[in-house]
Amino acid sequence: MAISVGNHTGRDLRFSVGELTGALGDSVTVLPIVVALGTLTPVSLPHVLLLFGVFQIVWGVVYGLPLSVEPMKALAGLAIAGTISYPELAAAGLLAGGVLLVVGRGRLLARVDRYVGTPVVRGVQLAVALLLAQAGLELGLGDPLLAGVAVGATLLVVWFGYRRAATLVVLGFGGVLALASAGVPSPSIPSLTLFPAGLPRLSPGAVEASLGQLAMTVGNAAVATSVLCTDLFDRDVAADDLASSMGAMSLLAVPLGGLPMCHGSGGLAGKYAFGARTGGANLVLGGLYLGAALVAGLVVAFPMAVLGVLLVLVAVQLARSATETTSLPLTVAVGVTGLVVNVGVAFVVGVAIHQFARRVLDRDL
Template sequence: MAYSFRSRADSDLEFSASELAGALGDSVTVLPLLVALGATTSVSLPHVLVGFGVFQIVWGVYYGLPLSVEPMKALVGLAIVGALTYAELAAAGLLAGGVLLTVGRLGLVGRLQRVVGEPVIRGVQLAVALLLLEAAVDLSLGNLPVAAGGIAVVGLLALVGYRGASVLVVLGLGGIAAVATTGLPTPTIPELAVFPAGSPRVSAAALEGTVAQLGMTVGNAAIATALLCGDLYDRDISADALSRSMGVTCLAAIPLGGVPMCHGSGGLAGKYAFGARTGGANVLLGVGYLALALVAAGALLAAFPMAILGVLLVVVALELARAAFAPVDDLRALALVAGVGVVGLAGNIGVAFVLGTVAFWLLSRKS
């Protein structure tokens, strides 16, 4: 049975089994990243989940579409691997939010994309994927039997056609193991506070991360997502409108304990593939995140098996790497993607981004 009503965008919001399945499709990469972030930084996971819950609902109702609301993967990935503190992550998210809101209002998103170049953006994606893979290996080595069991579950479910659900199953098994250690947490409403996990701090690392993230966000979260809205849902939503909504999200959520968030073409495609057709999927997922925030206790998170977390990060890293290479069919572009990725892994993502942009400009002049 399905229920529906009209959204602000004059589109039906349906609540059905297919919308719920689509909602879960978007959480496959979001939840592992959030759990990893909560386990490796001083972030308040309940506050982060509240931010995701609220803005899933806000943008689902506003646009009337199952738009993805995801972590900004470059920034969150750098925080997980220790390249950014939470204070620097918060500062970078506020800077990115301000830029996205400004360029969206001025209609500059398309111009920024042409200056940076898609291969450079893909290279940043690859660099983050490689950093996450490195962190995943370190975590998995802490308990090889547990990691091997997690890999076996993911592999088995993938073979029988449930690759996306496998991540949720492994996450659930890790949660059960944590509950067995600590007991069921008492539901607690997150305290309303300004910067509950610490004040933001601007640094060279925060600035470098912001520049690298903006390259990814402009290409994937704004332009590619706007194209998919037309391809999958026959809706004309501009990249500049999506840029503005991402700017509002970051500027509103981060002071209340959230993390940098964006839209994403991968999440939108994942929701569609699992059956979501309206913003009702966002409302359902948002309610789920809000409910999860009530029991995301620190003790429960501390007891979560880190080796299982390593397995989940492997899945996220491989998906991000696949997305980086999938649309590249030119050898020079492929070399640029790989080069930016390797330099970002071996040295610094900000430096890799700048060098990649210069290389893209020189290659464009020669052609």
């Protein structure tokens, strides 16, 4: 049974089993990253979940589609790995949000995407995957036995053919252990104050992180999501409009304690694969996030070794999509440089090589 209501986009918001299961498709990578940030950094998880819930609902109504609302993964990955501090994460998120808003409103996205190039975008993605995997392995080695149990649960789920659900199963396993350890936390409504986890700090590291994130956002979150909206839903959603909404969302969320957020193409594909067809999935997931914000204190008891396995699973997912590139050597070079040096340097070097190939060698990598 499905219930439909209209919205001003002319599309229905349906509430059905497909929309409910589809809502979970967006949480496969979102929740592990959010839990890791809440555990390893000063990020305020109640504020993060509250704002995720709000913006899931907002964009579900505005677009009438199950658009993804997820953390900017490059910034989140760098913060989890300890490459940037929380104040730098906040500053980088505001900087990226401002650039996206200007680029989107100026209808400049096509030019920016052409300038950066797909191999560089995928290379930054690979660098983030490698950093997350490194952090995850370090956490897992802290309790190899517990990490081994989590890995065993993952392999069992994959063996039964539910690869996409593996992350949620491990997340649930860790949640049960946290609940057994700490008990049910008392519901608490997060207070809305400016920068509850600390003031932003603009630094060279924050600027470099922002550059890497913008490379991923332009290609993977704006252009790719726009293409998916046409392919999966027969809807024409301009990449520049998506850039504008991501910029506005980040500029509003970060000062209130949230994370810089984007519309990832992977999250949209995940929602579709799990059955979502309208913005109703966003309203369902938004409600779940709002409920989770009330008991977010449970995350402090989340086992570090299980969290390490989660980060490795997210890293594998990111690395798999990073291989969808037009130049694997350049993508790998950017990824390894991002791991060994930093993502900002990797981005600049990658763009320079891409432009050299285009202008001097007359080749489009």
